[in-house]
Amino acid sequence: MKRNISNEEIATMLRHRAGDRDDQALGEVLRLVGTTPQEKPTWAARRPPIRALILVTLLAIAGIGGAVLLGFRPKPPPDATLLPASLSYSDGCGVMRLDASDLSGPLRPVDAMVPPLNGGCSWPIAYDLSWSGDGRFLAYSSSFFCGGCGSPRAQQAVRHSGMWVVDTDTGHRFQFRPGCETPVCIYESVVISPDGGSLAFVYASRYWVLDIAANRTVELAEAPRVPVAAAIVWSPDSARLALVQNDTTLSVISADGTAKTTVFDAGVDRLRDPAWSPDGQRIIFVVTGSSGGIRTIRYDGSGLSRIGPVGGLAAYPTWSPDGQSVAFLERAPDGGIWVMSSDGSHARELYPHRAGASLSAPVWAPGGGYLAFARRDGLYLISLDGTSRRLAPQLQFSGGFPWNPRTPAWQPLSASGGAE
Amino acid sequence: MSHVAAAGESLESLVIRARKGDRDAFASVVERRFGAVFRTATAMLGNDADARDVVQDVFLKAWQHLPGLRDAARFDAWLNQMLRNRCRDSLRQRRRAREIPLGIEDPPAPDLIGGVAGTSDLNTAFERLDAAQRQILVMHHLHSLPLGDLARQLGIPVGTAKWRLFMARRALVRALEDAQ
Numbered sequence: 001m002k003r004n005i006s007n008e009e010i011a012t013m014l015r016h017r018a019g020d021r022d023d024q025a026l027g028e029v030l031r032l033v034g035t036t037p038q039e040k041p042t043w044a045a046r047r048p049p050i051r052a053l054i055l056v057t058l059l060a061i062a063g064i065g066g067a068v069l070l071g072f073r074p075k076p077p078p079d080a081t082l083l084p085a086s087l088s089y090s091d092g093c094g095v096m097r098l099d100a101s102d103l104s105g106p107l108r109p110v111d112a113m114v115p116p117l118n119g120g121c122s123w124p125i126a127y128d129l130s131w132s133g134d135g136r137f138l139a140y141s142s143s144f145f146c147g148g149c150g151s152p153r154a155q156q157a158v159r160h161s162g163m164w165v166v167d168t169d170t171g172h173r174f175q176f177r178p179g180c181e182t183p184v185c186i187y188e189s190v191v192i193s194p195d196g197g198s199l200a201f202v203y204a205s206r207y208w209v210l211d212i213a214a215n216r217t218v219e220l221a222e223a224p225r226v227p228v229a230a231a232i233v234w235s236p237d238s239a240r241l242a243l244v245q246n247d248t249t250l251s252v253i254s255a256d257g258t259a260k261t262t263v264f265d266a267g268v269d270r271l272r273d274p275a276w277s278p279d280g281q282r283i284i285f286v287v288t289g290s291s292g293g294i295r296t297i298r299y300d301g302s303g304l305s306r307i308g309p310v311g312g313l314a315a316y317p318t319w320s321p322d323g324q325s326v327a328f329l330e331r332a333p334d335g336g337i338w339v340m341s342s343d344g345s346h347a348r349e350l351y352p353h354r355a356g357a358s359l360s361a362p363v364w365a366p367g368g369g370y371l372a373f374a375r376r377d378g379l380y381l382i383s384l385d386g387t388s389r390r391l392a393p394q395l396q397f398s399g400g401f402p403w404n405p406r407t408p409a410w411q412p413l414s415a416s417g418g419a420e
Numbered sequence: 421m422s423h424v425a426a427a428g429e430s431l432e433s434l435v436i437r438a439r440k441g442d443r444d445a446f447a448s449v450v451e452r453r454f455g456a457v458f459r460t461a462t463a464m465l466g467n468d469a470d471a472r473d474v475v476q477d478v479f480l481k482a483w484q485h486l487p488g489l490r491d492a493a494r495f496d497a498w499l500n501q502m503l504r505n506r507c508r509d510s511l512r513q514r515r516r517a518r519e520i521p522l523g524i525e526d527p528p529a530p531d532l533i534g535g536v537a538g539t540s541d542l543n544t545a546f547e548r549l550d551a552a553q554r555q556i557l558v559m560h561h562l563h564s565l566p567l568g569d570l571a572r573q574l575g576i577p578v579g580t581a582k583w584r585l586f587m588a589r590r591a592l593v594r595a596l597e598d599a600q
Contacts, residue, residue, distance in 0.1 A: 016543075026451070030447050
């Protein structure tokens with residue numbers, strides 16, 4: 001049978017094959033390079049991983065011991081006062097939601113907010129879950145690849161691709177595919193504004209903002225060719241966005257795209273993972289490389305400071321809801337999830353590395369007493385005293401392919417929003 | 421002895437310093453190229469466990485053999501050639517592993533498309549391509565590299581890149597027709 005394949009079909013198939021950004025794999029390479037000589041291969045150089053990993057382990061043990069001796073003392077856990085919340089995540093069967101109003105007890109499944117099509121646990125796959133500040137609107141993106149796209153089942157999934165906003169008050173769901181002229185279009189780094197009125201996203205290597213009510217898009221700036229997680233983030237008042245350009249520059253731009261300010265240029269190093277402080281005054285981000293680390297800066301470009309003991313291998317720093325603490329991931333073979341005060345003091349590894357776990361970015365629960373994160377074998381919750389437990393297991397599809405629960409996102413439950 | 425890189429330092433300059441043994445410069449090179457290389461490897465191989473091994477090997481080999489790279493401007497082409505060769509080895513190992521008569525059925529390979537969509541003809545067709553065909557399709561269609569950049573990244577003339585891309589697409593179409 002004669003068959004034509006569009007560029008978009010190939011791109012979509014390849015995107016699904018391409019793995020998630022793997023920061024711990026990057027950290028592993030950097031560590032191994034740091035311990036591998038640059039000479040002609042000897043028997044040791046031909047077999048670097050085993051020797052290097054032993055050395056890395058010894059160095060890590062020595063490093064942790066040294067850090068303790070130098071005075072990094074664990075901070076007592078703050079009062080884990082909780083706000084009502086639910087925890088949503090994508091697990092390949094749609095978007096699931098757990099009642100997390102009492103995190104000390106077992107979490108109760110609430111619903112599948114976006115149920116699987118045709119009753120099967122295959123699609124839609126939801127990415128980039130985010131909630132509006134009042135917990136009413138959920139946004140996510142969905143893309144789908146099909147070989148022939150001929151079956152009704154495949155056609156249904158193709159029609160589902162795009163950006164979605166779910167109104168949990170009314171149960172209505174809205175699909176957006178701005179600029180899309182092919183069956184499947186790929187929208188990345190999708191995030192809803194705290195006021196629930198707009199979506200920021202990356203499409204066709206550009207940053208855009210979509211006014212949801214008016215269904216109108218505004219182009220903001222050029223985006224990295226290989227999109228990174230959290231490349232664009234809303235300020236808490238929804239008035240402006242912080243975004244990464246050229247992998248090196250942090251910019252702040254008004255939501256209407258009219259006023260853009262370059263806040264920081266990392267020069268030769270890469271800049272990543274910006275996040276706003278809860279009061280909207282500062283942005284935290286990571287500069288990679290040997291002289292890198294976690295930095296914070298005011299959104300007008302003043303008041304730059306470097307915080308924390310982990311250098312350029314830090315990732316996904318995020319302020320606690322009260323702005324007093326920062327959690328982040330260490331991208332290293334032996335790196336885990338860290339918590340420290342917002343000035344960088346009292347740093348401690350809250351969740352140590354587990355071999356092959358490949359941890360995701362930690363996300364604070366609304367009350368600040370817990371963090372949620374995904375690892376290869378499930379979705380986890382950890383309290384600030386270091387107690388962790390698995391909330392949702394890894395799924396196995398019929399073909400044996402394991403699918404991790406991913407992109408945990410907390411839904412704050414206020415007067416207008418709520419899980420039944 | 422290493423020194424902090426100057427702002428805006430080019431990749432070529434970093435490679436030259438790394439070639440002399442500057443680990444910090446090479447770390448900056450890895451940071452710049454890791455995302456694209458990892459994504460290329462996972463798309464070529466179809467699972468991230470193999471890709472992690474391949475990418476780790478590629479960057480370690482790059483570090484070890486960098487003093488032998490004469491022209492720093494050809495670093496990308498050199499790196500992509502190593503990636504292609506290492507992916508080819510990985511695919512061969514995978515095929516050999518499946519030929520061993522264990523008397524039991526091999527567990528299904530972790531196949532994202534097959535697992536998720538269930539209708540993965542195009543993915544199955546892609547699995548039939550060789551490493552070079554996979555690489556050029558990934559670089560052009562996943563990373564959206566125009567032909568000029570594609571040629572530079574692969575270290576070949578633009579006309580050759582265009583021809584190889586055409587042939588890779590044709591191979592994909594034929595594999596898809598066979599699959600159906």
